Amino acid sequence: MTQTKAPRKSAKDEATVRALLDLHGRTYAGQAGIALRDTPSPLYRLLVLSLLLSARIQASIAVAASRALSDAGLRDPRRMSEASWQQRVDALGVGGYRRYDERTATQLGDGAELLLREYRGDLRRLREDPDPKKRLLDVPGIGPTGTDIFLREVQEVWPEFGPYFDGKAQQGAERLGLPRSAEKLSGLVAERDRARLAAGLVRAALDKKVVEEVLAAA
Numbered sequence: 318m319t320q321t322k323a324p325r326k327s328a329k330d331e332a333t334v335r336a337l338l339d340l341h342g343r344t345y346a347g348q349a350g351i352a353l354r355d356t357p358s359p360l361y362r363l364l365v366l367s368l369l370l371s372a373r374i375q376a377s378i379a380v381a382a383s384r385a386l387s388d389a390g391l392r393d394p395r396r397m398s399e400a401s402w403q404q405r406v407d408a409l410g411v412g413g414y415r416r417y418d419e420r421t422a423t424q425l426g427d428g429a430e431l432l433l434r435e436y437r438g439d440l441r442r443l444r445e446d447p448d449p450k451k452r453l454l455d456v457p458g459i460g461p462t463g464t465d466i467f468l469r470e471v472q473e474v475w476p477e478f479g480p481y482f483d484g485k486a487q488q489g490a491e492r493l494g495l496p497r498s499a500e501k502l503s504g505l506v507a508e509r510d511r512a513r514l515a516a517g518l519v520r521a522a523l524d525k526k527v528v529e530e531v532l533a534a535a
Contacts (some may be wrong), residue, residue, distance in 0.1 A: 326505060329535070334505045336534040341520045341527050342513040345370060346438065348472050349383040355474045358392050360440040361432070363470055364456070365397075368424065371463035372378055372417050376523070382412030386425075392440040397429035426459030431456060444475055471514035471520075479503065480511050482518065490516035492528045 344352045351362045351431045366385060369379035378386040391397045393445050397405070405422035429438075435452075436442040459485065465483035472479035480503035482490070487497040495518075496502060507513050521527045 319342040330495055330505055331493060332535040333531060336531045337517040337521070338506070338510065338513055340530055341517040341532060342468055342510070344473065344512050344516045345376065345380065345466070345510075346473075349380045350387065351383075353470070353474055355441065357439045357441065360471070360474075361393050361397075361438070362387060364428075364440060364459070364467055365391075366423065367457075367470070368428070368458045369421070371416065371458070371460055371528050372421070374414065377414045382409050382414035384411035385409065385414075386524060391425075394429040394432040395450060396411070397425055398432075398433060400426075402426060403465050415433075421458065427457040432527065434448040449478075469515045472515075473509070478510065482515050485522050486515045486518040489521035489523075492521050492525075492530060493518070 319367065344353070346359075347361050349366050351359050351366065353359050353363060363384065366379065366383040369382050370376060372379070386392075386397075386405075386408045389400075389404065389411075391400055391405070404420050405407060405425050406418050409415070409421060410417040432438055432440070435455075440531070443449050443452050450464055453467060454461070455458055456463075459467070465481075465485070465487060468478050468481045469483055469486065472481045480499040482499045482502050486502075490497050490502060495505075502514065502518075503511060517527075519529075521531065
């Protein structure tokens with residue numbers, strides 16, 4: 318039986334990835350204070366973070382808004398659904414998420430109700446669906462970008478969705494002189510570090526200073 322050869326690694330690529338992980342390899346979930354596990358609340362909080370990050374707003378503001386929603390106790394679909402629209406707006410405002418706060422407050426309420434209705438508030442049931450990516454697109458406000466963000470981060474605890482390096486991560490890889498293919502990028506790290514690598518690559522795509530720092534350190 319013919320064995321598939323592992324992608325060839327270059328010393329330069331490995332050094333670049335090490336520097337990226339050391340300097341900018343924190344997942345967005347980690348930055349938002351989410352200890353990601355395959356349990357309902359962290360998965361829901363990641364979904365909310367993905368929705369917030371998908372808007373045209375600074376990632377730091379989206380992360381702060383995610384923390385503010387959690388601090389307000391809106392950590393699961395039931396509590397999000399039971400909160401008033403104004404309570405959701407106020408929590409988003411605490412995080413500085415003001416440009417889209419009214420629309421997002423509505424989307425969070427509608428999305429929570431959908432999750433309660435379709436999955437009894439537990440995203441692990443969505444994981445079991447034949448087409449989870451399609452089901453994520455059904456959630457109000459998520460869209461293709463939010464779906465990419467969620468799957469990019471959740472591969473840390475749902476490894477069957479990895480290696481997941483979306484277009485934004487691939488753009489960052491190109492800026493750093495790394496291969497764009499998911500297979501080759503995955504071959505540069507352990508499975509447990511795929512989500513960290515993807516997050517670092519996205520930061521490289523969004524900020525040229527990240528690229529400069531990583532290349533200088535590699």
